[in-house]
Amino acid sequence: MEKKLTINDIAEMAGVSRQTISRVLNNKPEVNAVTRNHVLRIIEKHGFQPSLQARSMVTRQTNMVAVLLPDIANPFFGEIVRGIERTLRANKLNVFLMTSEEDVGLENSFIQLSQNYNVDGMILCSPRLDEANLRRMIPKISPVVLLNRDVDTDGAACVVVDANYGGYAATKYLIEQGHTKIGIIAGPPRAYSSMQRLEGYKKALQEFNIPLETDLIMQVEADNKGVHQIAEQLIKKQVTAITTYNDLAAAHVIQACTDLKLSVPDDISVIGFDGIEISQFMNPSLTTMSLPLFEMGQTIANILIKMIKGNEAFDKITTVYPILKEGRSTTSFKALGKNLRGK
Amino acid sequence: MEKKLTINDIAEMAGVSRQTISRVLNNKPEVNAVTRNHVLRIIEKHGFQPSLQARSMVTRQTNMVAVLLPDIANPFFGEIVRGIERTLRANKLNVFLMTSEEDVGLENSFIQLSQNYNVDGMILCSPRLDEANLRRMIPKISPVVLLNRDVDTDGAACVVVDANYGGYAATKYLIEQGHTKIGIIAGPPRAYSSMQRLEGYKKALQEFNIPLETDLIMQVEADNKGVHQIAEQLIKKQVTAITTYNDLAAAHVIQACTDLKLSVPDDISVIGFDGIEISQFMNPSLTTMSLPLFEMGQTIANILIKMIKGNEAFDKITTVYPILKEGRSTTSFKALGKNLRGK
DNA sequence: TACTTTTATGAGAGCGCTCACAAAAAAGGA
DNA sequence: TCCTTTTTTGTGAGCGCTCTCATAAAAGTA
Numbered sequence: 001m002e003k004k005l006t007i008n009d010i011a012e013m014a015g016v017s018r019q020t021i022s023r024v025l026n027n028k029p030e031v032n033a034v035t036r037n038h039v040l041r042i043i044e045k046h047g048f049q050p051s052l053q054a055r056s057m058v059t060r061q062t063n064m065v066a067v068l069l070p071d072i073a074n075p076f077f078g079e080i081v082r083g084i085e086r087t088l089r090a091n092k093l094n095v096f097l098m099t100s101e102e103d104v105g106l107e108n109s110f111i112q113l114s115q116n117y118n119v120d121g122m123i124l125c126s127p128r129l130d131e132a133n134l135r136r137m138i139p140k141i142s143p144v145v146l147l148n149r150d151v152d153t154d155g156a157a158c159v160v161v162d163a164n165y166g167g168y169a170a171t172k173y174l175i176e177q178g179h180t181k182i183g184i185i186a187g188p189p190r191a192y193s194s195m196q197r198l199e200g201y202k203k204a205l206q207e208f209n210i211p212l213e214t215d216l217i218m219q220v221e222a223d224n225k226g227v228h229q230i231a232e233q234l235i236k237k238q239v240t241a242i243t244t245y246n247d248l249a250a251a252h253v254i255q256a257c258t259d260l261k262l263s264v265p266d267d268i269s270v271i272g273f274d275g276i277e278i279s280q281f282m283n284p285s286l287t288t289m290s291l292p293l294f295e296m297g298q299t300i301a302n303i304l305i306k307m308i309k310g311n312e313a314f315d316k317i318t319t320v321y322p323i324l325k326e327g328r329s330t331t332s333f334k335a336l337g338k339n340l341r342g343k
Numbered sequence: 344m345e346k347k348l349t350i351n352d353i354a355e356m357a358g359v360s361r362q363t364i365s366r367v368l369n370n371k372p373e374v375n376a377v378t379r380n381h382v383l384r385i386i387e388k389h390g391f392q393p394s395l396q397a398r399s400m401v402t403r404q405t406n407m408v409a410v411l412l413p414d415i416a417n418p419f420f421g422e423i424v425r426g427i428e429r430t431l432r433a434n435k436l437n438v439f440l441m442t443s444e445e446d447v448g449l450e451n452s453f454i455q456l457s458q459n460y461n462v463d464g465m466i467l468c469s470p471r472l473d474e475a476n477l478r479r480m481i482p483k484i485s486p487v488v489l490l491n492r493d494v495d496t497d498g499a500a501c502v503v504v505d506a507n508y509g510g511y512a513a514t515k516y517l518i519e520q521g522h523t524k525i526g527i528i529a530g531p532p533r534a535y536s537s538m539q540r541l542e543g544y545k546k547a548l549q550e551f552n553i554p555l556e557t558d559l560i561m562q563v564e565a566d567n568k569g570v571h572q573i574a575e576q577l578i579k580k581q582v583t584a585i586t587t588y589n590d591l592a593a594a595h596v597i598q599a600c601t602d603l604k605l606s607v608p609d610d611i612s613v614i615g616f617d618g619i620e621i622s623q624f625m626n627p628s629l630t631t632m633s634l635p636l637f638e639m640g641q642t643i644a645n646i647l648i649k650m651i652k653g654n655e656a657f658d659k660i661t662t663v664y665p666i667l668k669e670g671r672s673t674t675s676f677k678a679l680g681k682n683l684r685g686k
Numbered sequence: 687t688a689c690t691t692t693t694a695t696g697a698g699a700g701c702g703c704t705c706a707c708a709a710a711a712a713a714g715g716a
Numbered sequence: 717t718c719c720t721t722t723t724t725t726g727t728g729a730g731c732g733c734t735c736t737c738a739t740a741a742a743a744g745t746a
């Protein structure tokens with residue numbers, strides 16, 4: 001570890017005060033051209049770089065943005081973070097990353113932590129905190145952008161996927177393909193998006209006068225551990241189609257079907273959510289409610305940047321609508337009536 | 344934004360000196376039980392949290408580890424970061440994330456940046472910097488753990504995938520399946536792992552006395568943009584198998600085959616590298632040289648932690664060997680001789 | 687020449703904490 | 717009682733910077 005030079009060392013070498021060095025460092029105009037060049041040369045020569053830590057101690061800005069998400073290995077968040085990071089970087093902001101693994105306690109302490117690091121802003125992706133908690137935290141950590149949470153408070157902006165619409169559109173699509181016995185794996189029990197998705201599912205059924213069967217409604221923790229099992233349960237209940245809360249879950253459903261010697265889509269249609277890049281490489285390629293993930297990341301970051309700058313108007317709430325992307329994991333029910341198991 | 348309390352505010356409220364507060368905060372023993380409880384109550388009451396920024400200013404440790412990687416949306420790095428983050432967190436260390444997008448300039452400035460933030464250590468995943476640059480930087484940013492770069496210097500530890508072995512094993516496997524005309528998409532031109540992989544490929548051919556055909560050797564930038572095109576070129580050269588540098592590239596190769604109305608594995612066998620989670624969901628499921636990604640992340644983090652603590656021995660170099668995981672994207676050449684195009 | 691205005695530089699304080707030390711209070715020993 | 721030891725608390729300095737303000741030097745005005 002080489003010893004690190006400070007602004008005082010440079011000042012001494014240059015024979016000027018540390019304040020002059022500071023001025024050069026910050027491109028202040030009130031410094032003589034000769035002095036500036038002299039200082040610049042010495043800085044250059046020794047490769048001096050000021051401590052950003054010390055600087056932010058006094059300027060009260062860290063150029064750090066805390067990004068909290070449940071799981072970085074999940075391609076959904078991966079794509080979003082890519083969009084976030086690229087946009088932040090273009091604005092000289094850096095990413096302080098935290099993964100909560102769906103744990104509310106961890107989430108809470110992470111938010112606390114980044115507050116203690118004096119981050120300039122926060123991006124909370126799909127926080128699990130309850131509304132009261134969230135409202136309590138926001139004033140302390142503001143500005144903050146929330147993904148998939150709609151909390152109308154000062155200091156917070158929201159970017160939400162219309163999971164209600166998504167659930168509706170996916171279900172409607174399946175109904176139009178002739179399915180009536182449609183299972184839904186809605187997602188984590190307490191998650192806002194799960195509930196919304198379920199609402200959309202119900203709405204579609206209602207619209208087509210299909211009676212709601214509550215035992216076709218499944219919720220599952222986001223770790224995908226239970227998806228396989230739950231898919232088996234649904235299959236036993238003779239569904240002809242299953243709509244899921246994300247593409248990875250859909251992949252597990254397809255695998256459950258394969259394990260039970262059922263064909264997707266011939267026996268069962270499966271529809272995903274998110275439209276992650278690899279959904280097209282799956283076996284079979286996935287029909288999914290697709291989201292512009294990278295762009296969403298950009299949007300999130302841009303809103304936060306506006307909030308940090310503080311002099312520009314920003315959208316308090318931005319709604320993103322998924323669009324149906326047809327793959328080969330769904331098919332018309334009518335077209336293959338004879339394939340139905342037990343019928 | 345609520346105003347933030349400082350240690351002085353608490354000191355005043357408690358009627359003691361700021362040093363006593365500091366002692367309570369740091370669980371120092373030399374403070375009277377009564378005083379401690381009194382202070383604790385006031386801290387609790389006002390939800391005071393000390394500024395980690397100010398603290399690290401004096402303690403000279405930030406509890407931050409900079410993690411630099413080429414692409415966060417790539418599941419390969421996603422899995423690794425998951426392992427890194429979980430391990431670091433268990434040791435009260437946090438992640439300062441940076442994505443270089445394969446850009447050497449960005450990489451350089453990121454390393455500089457994290458140095459200026461006084462991070463406690465760095466993890467560089469597959470840096471693109473040339474050896475000289477790397478050697479020059481390491482003393483300034485030490486301790487550092489390098490993934491997939493073998494630079495023997497003080498202050499750096501390395502975790503490398505034996506791509507040579509991987510390339511060898513994949514090629515050998517294909518040869519044993521009866522393939523002799525095997526194409527390789529080795530990876531980014533200047534990447535260390537690409538060259539290693541290629542060496543292994545050559546070694547396997549040599550071992551089986553198969554003449555090397557240089558026009559079956561392809562290199563491609565890691566962005567997968569060109570993979571499709573390059574795969575087409577290889578296919579035109581009548582290869583019966585293609586070995587690739589990662590699973591995503593393999594997916595693109597499979598897609599190129601599909602586009603040309605060729606079947607994988609009946610017409611062409613494809614083998615991937617890394618063994619990311621979704622490779623099993625691909626169409627067809629991928630045969631791949633599988634890596635324990637999550638565990639690699641843990642290993643990397645653990646080595647860095649030892650280096651930071653400074654009182655424990657650590658492995659200067661850790662080699663990880665990929666293992667073959669058979670999927671349905673490869674098949675025996677002999678078994679389907681009649682399927683060969685143009686033969 | 688003396689005066690104001692402009693330009694360039696420096697000195698001191700302070701961001702919120704922890705360090706090394708000094709000082710005060712309490713306890714123990716004779 | 718006085719003196720030593722132990723326990724507890726407080727003081728000053730300083731981490732590496734950037735503020736604000738004062739001062740010095742240069743330039744313009746009369």
